Amino acid sequence: MSTDIDYYELLGVERTADGQTIKSAYRKLAMQYHPDKNAGCKDSEAKFKAVSEAYDCLKDPQKRAAYDRFGKAAFQQGGFGGGQQDFSGFSDIFENIFGEFMGGRGGPGAGRTAARRGADLRYDMEISLEEAFAGKAAEITVDVSAACEPCGGRGAKPGTSARSCPTCGGAGKVRAQQGFFVVERACPTCHGAGEVIAEPCAACHGEGQVDKRKTLSLNVPPGVDEGTRIRMTGEGEAGARGGPSGDLYVFIHVKRHPLFEREGTTLFARCPISFTTAALGGEIEVPGLDGETHQIRIPAGIQSGKQISKRGVGMPVLSGRGRGDMVVEIQVETPTKLSSRQKELLEEFRATETGDECPASHGFFSKLKAALG
Incomplete structure (x- = not known):
């Protein structure tokens, strides 16, 4: 019997058949051609071996995926066959199929991590409600790792360069065969960098980075609120081996105000008034965060807890136009x-x-x- 017959044709199923369909087809054929039922028949024996081989391949999702793409060539050089097995050929095929999902090489040097982006940093800044209202130009000081200037962040002595790692050939990873599987891990010589430095830079000792204190100018826009995050691009930790720097994120914290409470762009204030003003009505003056004094008209007979809004004199809209409102809550005070x-x-x-x-x-x-x- 020819060994070139397609496995799906041997079992009499479509290429899209599910596992249960393939299993049922195999059982039917195995019973039909089993040697015990066809004693001495060479053709039945060959047919039984062929359908068993086909089922052994198609019942395994990994073997089936390899067969669908490469045919029986996927199992040459030993592959998943019997006897003395050599999995090196199949491991390359398996990686071509699944490498994109399981971190395969994808090409020479693809695993190299020589140039790596730096880490992001966080800075917490406390401001007053008045500063949140008007905005603020400030200077902040941060301690970061910066790229070494003599070696340009590469870690090698000026005038020299790193060379490809002899252990991993520049891949940054080494592979080992363990039974059916190929295990991949970071190269122990270069620690995943893919290159080694023979002559390290004296300034950074081969690290490519030095500790540095930086003073940065920061513009806090009007209308920021508690937890507002301001991003300063490229002001974080330096990247490894010449990689780009990370970012610095400034988180805003607004101190409590003795008069106003804030909710979004609305300012709330509690204002005590005399019982005569409450009974007869009148006007009160409330100082605003804008430095202006705002007149609030009190209607006659107002009760404690009543709220009066003054439109357009609250907090600025962040990155927008206009302002919110000021809401005054009246508290009628009884004379003592x-x-x-x-x-x-x-x-x-x-x-x-x-x-x-x-x-x-x-x-x-x-x-x-x-x-x-």
Whole structure:
């Protein structure tokens, strides 16, 4: 029987057949051509071996994937066959199929990590609410690893260069066969860099980086809030072996304000007023973060807890136009120190009360009397 017959044709299934279909087809053919049922028949024996070989390949997802792409060439040089097995040929085929998903080489030197981007850094900055309102130009000092100037961050002595690692051939990785699998790990000689430095730079001792304190200018835009993140591109740690630097992220923290609380672009303030202003109405002045004094009109008869909005005098919109609102919450203050004349006037006022002046309290006591009979 020819050994070139397609495995799918041997089992009588489509190339898209699932595992269960392939298994059922094999069992049917195996029972038909089993040597015990066809004693002495050479053709049946050959057919049984052929369908067994086909099923052994197609039942394994990895073997099947290799067969679908390369045919029986995937199992030459031993491959998944019996006897003395040499998996080196199949490991290359397997990597071509699955390397993109499992970190395969993808070509000479693809695993090399000589040039690597530097790490990002974080800096926490505390500002006042006034500074958050107006914005701020500031200078910050950070300690970073910077690229070594004499060697340009390469780590090699000026005038020399790194050479390809003799252990891994510049790949940065070495491979070892363990049974069915090819194990890949970082090269122990170059530690994944793919190159070694014979003459290290005296300034950085071959590291390509030196510790440095930098002073940076930072513009905090108006309207920043708690947790706002400002990115300073390329001001993070230097990259390894000449790689690009990381970024510096400045996180803003806004201190508590003695008068205002903030919610987005809205400013909230609690303002105590006298009971006479609450009763008769009037105006109060509230200083704003913009340095202006804002007039708030108080309607007569206002109660504690009432909120009054002043449009367009709140926090600026970050990276936009306009401002939010200021919301003033009224707190009516009862006087604790009265002169004799003030007490006389209040006594005269109480003598003229009818109950209509304070409908809420009058209604409450009326209901209470009715409830008690």
